[in-house]
Amino acid sequence: MTEKATTDQQPLHNVRFFQGLDSAALAMIAQASRKQRAPRDAFFFTQDEPATTFYVLIAGQARLSQITPEGRQVILGFVGPNQEVGIVAAIEQATYPLSLQAVTDCEALAWGSAALVRLLEQYPILALRALRMVTGRFVQLQNRYRELATERVERRIARALLRLVEQAGQCERVGVRIDLPLSRQDLAEMTGTTLYTVSRTLSQWERQGFLETGRERVLIRVPQELNRIAEDLPEASSS
Amino acid sequence: MTEKATTDQQPLHNVRFFQGLDSAALAMIAQASRKQRAPRDAFFFTQDEPATTFYVLIAGQARLSQITPEGRQVILGFVGPNQEVGIVAAIEQATYPLSLQAVTDCEALAWGSAALVRLLEQYPILALRALRMVTGRFVQLQNRYRELATERVERRIARALLRLVEQAGQCERVGVRIDLPLSRQDLAEMTGTTLYTVSRTLSQWERQGFLETGRERVLIRVPQELNRIAEDLPEASSS
DNA sequence: CGTTCGCTTGAACTAATTCAAGATAAGTGG
DNA sequence: CCACTTATCTTGAATTAGTTCAAGCGAACG
Numbered sequence: 001m002t003e004k005a006t007t008d009q010q011p012l013h014n015v016r017f018f019q020g021l022d023s024a025a026l027a028m029i030a031q032a033s034r035k036q037r038a039p040r041d042a043f044f045f046t047q048d049e050p051a052t053t054f055y056v057l058i059a060g061q062a063r064l065s066q067i068t069p070e071g072r073q074v075i076l077g078f079v080g081p082n083q084e085v086g087i088v089a090a091i092e093q094a095t096y097p098l099s100l101q102a103v104t105d106c107e108a109l110a111w112g113s114a115a116l117v118r119l120l121e122q123y124p125i126l127a128l129r130a131l132r133m134v135t136g137r138f139v140q141l142q143n144r145y146r147e148l149a150t151e152r153v154e155r156r157i158a159r160a161l162l163r164l165v166e167q168a169g170q171c172e173r174v175g176v177r178i179d180l181p182l183s184r185q186d187l188a189e190m191t192g193t194t195l196y197t198v199s200r201t202l203s204q205w206e207r208q209g210f211l212e213t214g215r216e217r218v219l220i221r222v223p224q225e226l227n228r229i230a231e232d233l234p235e236a237s238s239s
Numbered sequence: 240m241t242e243k244a245t246t247d248q249q250p251l252h253n254v255r256f257f258q259g260l261d262s263a264a265l266a267m268i269a270q271a272s273r274k275q276r277a278p279r280d281a282f283f284f285t286q287d288e289p290a291t292t293f294y295v296l297i298a299g300q301a302r303l304s305q306i307t308p309e310g311r312q313v314i315l316g317f318v319g320p321n322q323e324v325g326i327v328a329a330i331e332q333a334t335y336p337l338s339l340q341a342v343t344d345c346e347a348l349a350w351g352s353a354a355l356v357r358l359l360e361q362y363p364i365l366a367l368r369a370l371r372m373v374t375g376r377f378v379q380l381q382n383r384y385r386e387l388a389t390e391r392v393e394r395r396i397a398r399a400l401l402r403l404v405e406q407a408g409q410c411e412r413v414g415v416r417i418d419l420p421l422s423r424q425d426l427a428e429m430t431g432t433t434l435y436t437v438s439r440t441l442s443q444w445e446r447q448g449f450l451e452t453g454r455e456r457v458l459i460r461v462p463q464e465l466n467r468i469a470e471d472l473p474e475a476s477s478s
Numbered sequence: 479c480g481t482t483c484g485c486t487t488g489a490a491c492t493a494a495t496t497c498a499a500g501a502t503a504a505g506t507g508g
Numbered sequence: 509c510c511a512c513t514t515a516t517c518t519t520g521a522a523t524t525a526g527t528t529c530a531a532g533c534g535a536a537c538g
Contacts, residue, residue, distance in 0.1 A: 066385050074385045091371050097378040120367065127366035128359065132330050134373045139336040141380050146305050146313045148387050149431030153526070183484065192388030194527060199486060215484060215535065392494070423517065433495060438518060454503060454516055 011109070015056050017084045017129055029119060033109040038062075044086075044100040044108070051089040051096045054116045057081055060106030061168055061180045065189070066098045075189040076141070078103070078167050078180070087130050089113045090120055103180050148192050156191040157201050158230040161211075165220060175211070175221035183216050250348070254295050256323045256368055268358060272348040277301070283325075283339040283347070290328040290335045293355045296320055299345030300407055300419045304428070305337045314428040315380070317342070317406050317419070326369050328352045329359055342419050387431050395430040396440050397469040400450075404459060414450070414460035422455045 012018045012026045021029070036055070038044055044055060047066060057079050064076040064085070076098060079085045088094045090113065111119070120127045147156055161178070170179040184195040184202070191198070202213050210225040211218060220226060227233070251257045251265045260268070275294070277283055283294060286305060296318050303315040303324070315337060318324045327333045329352065350358070359366045386395055400417070409418040423434040423441070430437070441452050449464040450457060459465060466472070 066381065068385060068389050070389075072389050074388050076381060076384070087370070088374055090367070091374060094374075097381055121363070124360070124363060124366070127363070127370065128329070131326070131366060131370050131373060134370060134377060135327055135330060135333075138373060138377050138380065141377065141384060142305065142315060142336055145315070145380060145384050145387065146307060148384065149313050150307050150309075150311050184486095185484080195485085196487090196528080197526060199484095200526095203486070213485090422515095434517085435496080435519090436494060438516095439494095442518070452517090 011058055012056070014082045015084060016082070017056070017126070017133060019129075020125065021123060025123065030109070032115045032119070033111050036108050036110045038102040038106045038108070040102055040105050042102050042106075044102070044106075045096050046099040047097065048095050051086060051091070051094040052113050054084070054086045054089045054111045054113075055100075055108045056084045058107040058109060060102055060104045060108075062100050062102045062106055063186075064098050064100055073189050074192070075186060078164070080167055084133070087116075087134060090116050090130065153191065153193045153197055154201055155230055155232070156193070157187060157198060158226045160187060160190045161218065161220060162223070162226055162230055164218075165223065172219065175219050176223060177217070177219045181216040182218055250297055251295070253321045254323060255321070256295070256365070256372060258368075259364065260362060264362065269348070271354045271358070272350050275347050275349045277341040277345045277347070279341055279344055281341050281345075283341070283345075284335050285338040286336065287334050290325060290330070290333040291352050293323070293325045293328045293350045293352075294339075294347045295323045297346040297348060299341055299343045299347075301339050301341045301345055302425075303337050303339055312428050313431070314425060317403070319406055323372070326355075326373060329355050329369065392430065392432045392436055393440055394469055394471070395432070396426060396437060397465045399426060399429045400457065400459060401462070401465055401469055403457075404462065411458060414458050415462060416456070416458045420455040421457055 010023065010026060010030070012030055013023075018026060018029065033056075035058075036044075038060075044062060045051070045053065059081055062079045062085075064079060066074045066076065068074065079100065085100060086096070088096060089111075092113075120130065147159060151159075164178045164180075164182065165176050168179045169176045171177075184198045187198045187202075188195045202211070202218070205211050205225075206213055208225075210222050211220045213219070249262065249265055249269070251269055252262075257265060257268065272295075274297075275283075277299075283301060284290070284292065298320055301318045301324075303318060305313045305315065307313065318339065324339060325335070327335060328350075331352075359369065386398060390398075403417045403419075403421065404415050407418045408415045410416075423437045426437045426441075427434045441450070441457070444450050444464075445452055447464070449461045450459045452458070
């Protein structure tokens, strides 16, 4: 399941968390990692288990989610190539506050808590980098919280799709495809609604020609229209 | 409006952020601060303005809130004595992601960005402490996000009240009073609902004898009942 | 080739919002 | 101290956005 990482291709220099470190440092850091693969649907870690590992995703997409006591799932977001996750492993006694599950086959570099803490001590800039990272995520989550508290479902779905375009958009001839398996249920769990409402909303948009959908597949033909819905702009007039 | 802080009473040793530092260090840190007062309703800082200052509240309670583009307010939480806020000032070029407004007369210690960064460098443990702090807040916010996405209004209001008891609960003869001016509108903005729904819900609870309310005032007589509603426990039987 | 899984759609329902009107309490100035 | 003003709170009635339930469709999969 795990193997020593190859250092000869420097996969870390695209990772924002490590940006600014020189090649020697990156090589050292990569050396301390182990490569880990996770097939689709496998969990990197699950909510409430001790936080022992920090990951940088190399390939694939993974889902950050929480399960409510009643068994309902809430999707907090996705992690893609060159994104890091699990900084909480730097904190002693911490447990993961959510689960990370591969939605496509994934490949990641992994560091244990001890190694991570050593890195933070050895390269003090990383501690500040980590702080900036978590703060950034915090701000994003705040905005989503506000969105959930104040916006209608339709707009929340539009926003979720636009975020997914940023995260995993793949340009096609006729628009942008969201390059990960995405069910109606997933979208519902991302926006705090039900799969029925998502289905109805997507159907409507499909009728209007904004997008095309299929089984776990969304292709956005006219992102501007989604943007208009998300931002409450006036409808484009033909004059 | 601001004056040099007095160091002779060491107000910092109760602040979790500085916990573990020796008295000499605390004195040094206090020396670098300035004392700042804010009368009720004054803003320490507002959303989107450059983050220049890190605060530790000494006295009073202040409200963290965001305003939506449409002008609706969302309350993210409260800050009380010995709690710190504005670590984002350590990040260059950052702006505050929300506003901090005094809800009672407040007194705080303040450090500018430069001083804060110097502290983080001088006492490396503080960087890790800051990381832990933000991570902790992040986890809390995640849970509230999940709550908002999955729970009914009644339960969200009960949870908000219980959190306020933790934050600003004052024991009275007949129960716990929430020791800050708290309108129905405030509670609505904390729970993503309307002031009407909050009013109806509190009225119902008052009829049931769980609490007493007044103008901007809530006294919780039977916290266990709120807890029952918040956690969906069975109703207490008299057997 | 049948079964599973994801998706759609209609119809009934309901939790919560919105609107409206009045009650209550707190400040303000004469 | 009282009248006046303002802000908060309450409650009913109408409305609605979104949920829930149910039934059926169609593509993928072993």
